[in-house]
Amino acid sequence: MFRCGLQEFSLILMVSFLSVSWSAEGVFAQEKGKAGGAQNSQSSKKQKNGRAKKKPAPFRWVNSLPASAAKTPGLQHGTFKSPSLNKKVGYCIYLPADYAKSEGSEKKYPVVYYLHGGRPGNELKSIKLAPEIDKAMSQQNVAPMIYVFVNGGPVSHYNMPDDPAAQGADVFINELIPHIDSTYRTIAVRAGRGIEGFSQGGRGTARLMFRHPELFCSAAPGGGGHATEKKISESGGQESAKLIFAKGDNTWDLTAVYLDKLKSVPDLTPLNILVHVGDQGFNYENNLAWMAHLKSQGIEHQKMIVPDVGHTAMGIYQKRGLDIMRFHEKNFGVEIE
Numbered sequence: 001m002f003r004c005g006l007q008e009f010s011l012i013l014m015v016s017f018l019s020v021s022w023s024a025e026g027v028f029a030q031e032k033g034k035a036g037g038a039q040n041s042q043s044s045k046k047q048k049n050g051r052a053k054k055k056p057a058p059f060r061w062v063n064s065l066p067a068s069a070a071k072t073p074g075l076q077h078g079t080f081k082s083p084s085l086n087k088k089v090g091y092c093i094y095l096p097a098d099y100a101k102s103e104g105s106e107k108k109y110p111v112v113y114y115l116h117g118g119r120p121g122n123e124l125k126s127i128k129l130a131p132e133i134d135k136a137m138s139q140q141n142v143a144p145m146i147y148v149f150v151n152g153g154p155v156s157h158y159n160m161p162d163d164p165a166a167q168g169a170d171v172f173i174n175e176l177i178p179h180i181d182s183t184y185r186t187i188a189v190r191a192g193r194g195i196e197g198f199s200q201g202g203r204g205t206a207r208l209m210f211r212h213p214e215l216f217c218s219a220a221p222g223g224g225g226h227a228t229e230k231k232i233s234e235s236g237g238q239e240s241a242k243l244i245f246a247k248g249d250n251t252w253d254l255t256a257v258y259l260d261k262l263k264s265v266p267d268l269t270p271l272n273i274l275v276h277v278g279d280q281g282f283n284y285e286n287n288l289a290w291m292a293h294l295k296s297q298g299i300e301h302q303k304m305i306v307p308d309v310g311h312t313a314m315g316i317y318q319k320r321g322l323d324i325m326r327f328h329e330k331n332f333g334v335e336i337e
Helices: 002-048 069-072 097-101 129-136 166-182 200-211 226-234 253-263 282-298 315-330
Strands: 075-082 086-094 113-114 146-152 193-198 218-222 270-278 302-305
Touching: 069 086, 075 113, 075 129, 075 166, 086 166, 097 129, 097 253, 113 166, 113 200, 129 315, 146 166, 146 193, 193 200, 193 315, 200 218, 200 253, 200 315, 218 315, 226 282, 270 282, 270 315, 302 315
Parallel strands: 113 146, 113 193, 193 218, 218 270, 270 302
Antiparallel strands: 075 086, 086 146
C-alpha cells in the first residue's frame, strides 16, 4: 500500500514538472516567435523601403572596369588629370560601332553624359545600361551616339562648400566635358550635348541642366529625390547635419536661375526636358510634385511615367530606354544612316 502511494506521489510530481516545463517552453517559443516576427517584419520593411543596403565601398576617383564589361563592344574606361584635384579621375565611355568604322574620317558624334545614382557612386555604377544602349544602336533602332558615364565625386554630382576634394559638379562641367571634346570626335557644342541620370543622378541632372543650360540641348532627369531637394531649399541648404550645401543649389530654386538665363542670354533657347520615373518607385509622388512645380514656373517638359517599374534605372531602360535615346536623338537632329 505504501509502495503504491509512493508511486502515485512520484507520478504527480513528474506530471507537475512536465506541465511547468511545457508551459515555460511555450512562453519562450511564443516570445521567440514574436521577436522573430518583429525582426522579419522590420527586415521586410527595410527591404521594401530600400533601406537594407550594404555599406558602400570607400569612394575612389578611379575604378577599373570589371571583366564582364568586355561583353559590351565599345565600352571603355579612361582617365584624365584633374587640375583642381591634382589627381586622376576616371570615366567610362561607350563608343558606337559606327565610331570605329568611321576612324580616320571627320565624322563627329553627339554625346550623352550619364550621371550615376547612389552616394557615393563612381564611373562604373551605371555601365549596366551600356548593353541596352549598344543593342539599340547595333540594331539601328537609334542613331549612333557616344555615352559617357561620369564619376560624380564623393557627394554624387554636388559641390560641397569649403571642401576642395568634393567638387563633383565642377570636375564634371569644367574638366571632364572639355577632356571628352578634345579626346574624341564629338559635336562639341550645345546642339550635340545631352545630360541624363537616375536617382542621385536624376537630382544631379536637374540641378546641372538648370545651372548650365548653355551647355546642353537635351536633358532627361529620372527618379530624382525632389522631396529631399525641396527640404534643402526650405532649410537654406541643409539636407542633414553633415550635409549642408550652398544656398539655392537645389532642383527647386535653380528653376529661377534657369529662367533668368533664358531672359538674359541672347539666343539661348529653352532646354528639351524629359522627366522619367517608374510608378512603383518611392520617388514617384515627389517627381509628380516637382513636375507640377516646373509647370507652375512655365518650364516646358515632357514626362514619361513607366508603369509597374520601381526605383531602378535598369527597369526603366528595359521598358522605355529606346524612347529616352530617341528623345536625345531628336534633340540632336541626327538620323540613322
